[in-house]
Amino acid sequence: MTEDQNAALGRAIFDNIGGPENVEKLIHCMTRVRLTIRDDSKIDFDKLRAIPGVLGVVEDETLQVVVGPGKVNKVAQSMVDMVGVKLGEEFPQTKGTTSLVDETAQNKAAAKAKYNRPSRFKNVLKSISNIFVPMIPAFVGAGMIAGIASILQNMMTAGQLDAGQWTQIIAVLNIIKNGIFSYLAIYTGINAATEFGATPAVGGVVGAVTLLTGMDPELPLKNLFDGQALLSGQGGIIGVIFAVWLLSLLEKRLHRWIPDALDIIVVPTISLLIIGLMTIFVIMPIAGVISTQLVGAINFVLHVGGGFSGFVLGSLFLPMVMFGLHQILTPIHLEMIEKTGSTQLLPILAMAGAGQVGAALALWVKLRHNHSVVEKVKGALPVGILGIGEPLIYGVTLPMGRPFITACLGGGIGGAIIGALGHVGAIAIGPSGIALIPLIANGKWLIYVFGLLGGYAGGFVLTYFFGIPKEELALAQAAKTAQQEKIEQSTPASPVIDSDQNFIFAPFNGEALPLSALSDDVFATGMMGQGVAFEPADGQLMSPVTGVVETIFPTRHAIGLKADSGAEILLHVGMDTVKLNGAGFTPHVIEGQRVQVGTLLMTVDLDAIKAAGYPTTTPMIILNTSDYQVVNVIKNGQIITGEAVLELVK
Structure with a gap:
């Protein structure tokens, strides 16, 4: 039900x-x-x-x-x-x-x-999670391939692998990898449209617009704000999500205004034209203006140098990636390599990924009882270690909010270590993580490894103590409680005496009575199922079967058992004893615990029940009576615990 x-x-x-x-x-x-x-x-x-x-x-x-x-x-x-x-x-x-x-x-x-209004911030995080979670399997698979390709490429660039032998292999791996990472904006557009209630295919086209496919490199589109050329991907994934959100608002209004006969033609045409133009000439240019302004700030930070520069750059790199602003760093890398033989900026920025790895490890440890979070982390972590950060960013830390911030700060710690030790450069541009180790110049790879370890540790510590959202902790605690309530013991099940018949044994010493002797019509008429009643001689309630304790009622006057044979049994101690609110009942088992025939389930104060004016007569009901052809009472009168009293014939 x-x-x-x-x-x-x-x-x-x-x-x-x-x-x-x-x-x-x-x-x-x-x-x-x-x-x-x-x-x-x-x-x-x-x-x-x-x-x-x-x-x-x-x-x-x-x-x-x-x-x-x-x-x-x-x-x-x-x-x-x-x-x-x-x-x-x-x-x-x-x-x-x-x-x-x-x-x-x-x-x-x-x-x-x-x-109880949900905050806008929480709504944004929830939408981001809904957009990217469906892509996590693709992130993980393509990311592993990308990591392997990156290591091979870097080793080949460093002269450790023969180019003639490995070039084509690396190219094939990159083609597979690019199936998602080169067109991530399109997949994001489709999923964002689904999340916001727009047309998924149109959302995918809006995402593709940011790739500027078909633009002549010799005649690039100009940024309306500063006249600079627009770059493919400018505005980043966040820009795509914002554009598709605007698309959803426009489509919903157009659907109300446009006649049904024209809807299929007019709505997508107008939507794509308006949102496409806004994306190219407003959203992307704004990101471009921000990029231009950041160039001066980054140059200033680089000139300051030391641990301060490392911390700032390591902390801010991932937010720059999200907004598509990392593109401004490519010419800086290339200029450094041309003038000095290596880029000292790339190893510092690589620490951002290390902070994400540390944060993910902290989430794994702190929320280990939440299998949903653990599975996401387990899938994204190896890829993150190899320098592919999208699965960790979009699938794990960013949707939770706070872990993304502490991860960025952890990356800043790694960057500060490299910045303080100084003069660690990469001879070419490539993925970060451990995949960058072969490209570290002048044999200073050990300093880079120290930075990685610092980023891991910083992300872990900051996230463990300050970055776990309260709601995630509550979910993990609820999962832990549920697991604890399902205690499984290694006691083997007792064999069924016969494949067609099962026996249920007496739970009390005393007298076995027919159900009709009970004062309660619900039990006496068999309305709840067939069974037998007992007038106990002592207060030791034993298990009548080998199986599992399924239910202990909060007022402790009734216990439900599931026998290994399939019988569902209710033991209801006394009549109307629910009114005692647990007084006189002392359970010795918990829900989920395995028991054998004769296991002590509960101690009952029979004198206290009688003094309160309630009968102690106890029905034992087979709740799934309909599963059996016959429920036979095979013993009445004086009985001892462990004697067979019911025979169930299937």
Whole structure:
């Protein structure tokens, strides 16, 4: 039964008992919703019993609506949620014509709207995650290939591999790699359109516009702000996402304005023309202006030198990549190589990737119980170590927000180490990470490795202590709790005596009785299933089967077991003992624990139950009775624990 069906069942119960206004309070036990009614005359018992999902109705001090184990807690919770109270709390009485459920729903909606608005920042991060997560498998596969190609290329450039033998192999690997990385803007456009509700194919075209395909290099498009030539990819991935967001807004309006007969022709044409022009002549040029201004800032930082320069450049490189601003660094690299034989800028910038690796390791350790996060990190980490940062950036750290910032700062620490030690250069431009080691000039690769280790450590420490979002910690803690509740022991299952029949054993010393001897009609009539009852002689409740403890009711008066044979068993100690709220019951097992026949499940204070005025007679019910052809009671009268009392024939 889904949550919606549980809520529907709860609402149907309310409808036939006079509404929530006729209820003082609501609790539930192992099998039934228990309602304290204000006016019994408002209950329509015939319609209540006829509700699909209601197994029976018991009229007692409280109205008991039997819906069965497994469902009862969900149905009861949905009913109190409708009213806005907790289980066991008194229901408010309303005046006027507005129903309590409707009024509560209105109040809750207003409260959520006022106090629980998601921040714009969180919405942006969620959208970024939705855009890039589907691409992670491609990032990982292509990234591994790119990393291998980079190492081979760098070793060939350094003269450690024969060019004639390896050139074509490296070219083939790069062709495969370029299938995603060269056209990332297109994939981003498609996924962004899906996320924002625009046409995916049109979003892909908007992304492709930033590649400036078909532009004559001899006659480049000019930046309207400073007259400089536009570069392919200028504006970066963030520019593509922003452009596609504008596309979604425009398309939605055009769909409302354009007649259906013309929609398929007019909407994509106008959308592409307007957004394409804005992308080329507004979004990309703005990034170009920022790039131009940064050139002077970077040159200033480089002239200052030392650890300060290393920290600033290592920290800011990844944000520059996101906005497509790293293109301005290419001529600086080339000029350095031409004048000095190496670029001392590239090893520092490579530390940004090291910070991402350290941050990812911290997320893995801190959120290790959240398998979703761990799987993403495991896939992206090897690629990041090889110098391909997209999977870590877009799939792991950026969607979470804070880890991206601490990763950038970790990269700054690595950059500061290299900047402080100084004079570490690369003889050619290539990927970062360990793939850059063969290109380090003058045998100073060990300093570069120290920088990498510093970036790893900085990203790890900063993220571990300051970069884990609270909501991610909460999810990991919830996952840890769920795992702890499913304790698996290595006890082997007892063999089934016969393939067609199973035996259930006595859980108490005492007297075995037919179910009809019980005072509760739900159990006595077999409404919950067939079984047997016990009048216990002592308070030691033992397991009647070998299997798993599936449920221990919060008030501890009932336990559900799943036998290895498939039998689902309910042990309900006493009648109406839910009202004791756990007094007199001491469980010795937990949910998820494996047990054998004779394992002590619970110690029960029989005298305390009797003193409170409740019977101690305990039914043992086979909840999945319908799975068996016959449930035979094979022993009545005096019984000891471990004696067979039921035979189940499939």
